[in-house]
Amino acid sequence: MNITASYIRRELQDYYTPQEAGNLSRLICCEILGQSVVDYYLGKDITLSAKAEQELQSLLRRLRNFEPIQYILGEARFLGRTFQVASGVLIPRPETEELVEIMLKEISSTSRVLDIGTGSGCIAATLAKELPGAQVTAWDVSEEALAIAAANSLALQVPVCFEQRDVLTYIPGVTERYDVIVSNPPYVTEAEKQDMERNVLDWEPSLALFVPDADPLRFYRRISVLGLEILEPDGKLYFEINRTFGEDIVLMMRELGYRFVRLQKDISHNDRFVIAQK
Template sequence: MNITASYIRQRLQGDYTSQESGNLSRLICCEILGQKAVDYYLGKDITLSVKAEQELESILTRLHHFEPIQYILGEARFLGRTFYVAPGVLIPRPETEELVELMLKELSPISRILDIGTGSGCIAVSLAKELPESQVTAWDVSEDALSIAASNSKSLQVAVRFEQRDVLTYSPDATERYDVIVSNPPYVIEAEKQEMEQNVLDWEPSLALFVPDTDPLRFYRRIAMLGLEMLVPGGKLYFEINRAFGEDIVSMLRESGYHAIRLQKDISHNDRFVIAEK
């Protein structure tokens, strides 16, 4: 019997569901404490050193305070690759994986791509990895995010140009031209906070999550304006969106002069992506 795994699940009881406790137990035993997965599933126990026991207690305390396991591990998986993450960036979501997969089906292998609000760099780095002949630039307002994204670019051995930019105030010069602009900007309105999990609210950066209730399209509107200046004719915008505002974003883009606008659903059948052409 795996006494350590049972102890972990017991300690997490009350804070997490049975399924969540089981998943966390496996991650802690295999990813942090070094147990082989086959031994874990066979129910074999682990012999822990005093240092490992102290580390385990520290992890359980952090989980009790709802710190995401990805921050504790210091990494998250995205499209089969491992990305370094820390509280300065959002944890990559499966929906964003869908966005990148969609882009990879549609983009030219030689594209000039701009990722606005790059965070961990998961979009920019993944595109650079899959489209090695493309030129990828990534913006973020946060120095912490840019440092984390640059670390991921280096560890995954791709060339991405990272720039600190506040998209709400930045004015591009006449030489900045792109074939594609992609963004997963802040899109959660303040009113939705009450529906969110504590591990998101307490730990993930609010700067990357929230927009005012009175202006939910703030970033989409600004990026659309920049796109009119920086996209080449026929260039494309790719947005990940709040499912509640798909039609509003489509209308805004149409009024801005974009065409061939598509509103697409994610795997959960929620409106999640908008694609438009200049």
């Protein structure tokens, strides 16, 4: 019997669901304490040194404070690759993986792509890796996020041009043009805070999460207007969205003159993506 794994579950049972505690137990034993996955599932125990025991207790304290395991590990997985993360960037989500998979099926391998609000750089670096003929540019308002994104790009050995830009105020140059814009902008309203888990609300960056209740579409509107200026004719715009506002975003983009605007569901059957053509 894996006594260490059982102990970890007991220490976390008042803070996480049984499934979450089990997943965290496996991650701690295999990713941090060095146990093989086979030994873990065979129920073999781990002999911990005094130093490892101290590290385990520190880790459990952080988890009981709802710090995300990805921030503790300093990394997260995205479409099979490992990305550096810290509290200055959002943890990549499975829905964003879906968005990138859609793009890889639809866009040209030589596209000029702009990722707005790049965060960890997971979208930009993945597109650059999967489409080596593409020219990928990524913006973020956060200097910390850009540093993390650049480190991820370097680790994957892909060329991405990172620029510090506030999309709400940025005025593009006359010759600035792209074939594709993609964005997973802030879209959680202030009113939705009360329904959020503490590991998100207490730890992930508010700058990348929240929009005012009075103007929940502010980033979608601004990026759509910007797209009319900097997208090439027939250029495409890809959004990850708050499932509550899918129809509103579609209507807004149609009123702005975008064509072939479509609302697409994620694997959980929630409205999650809006895709349109200039």
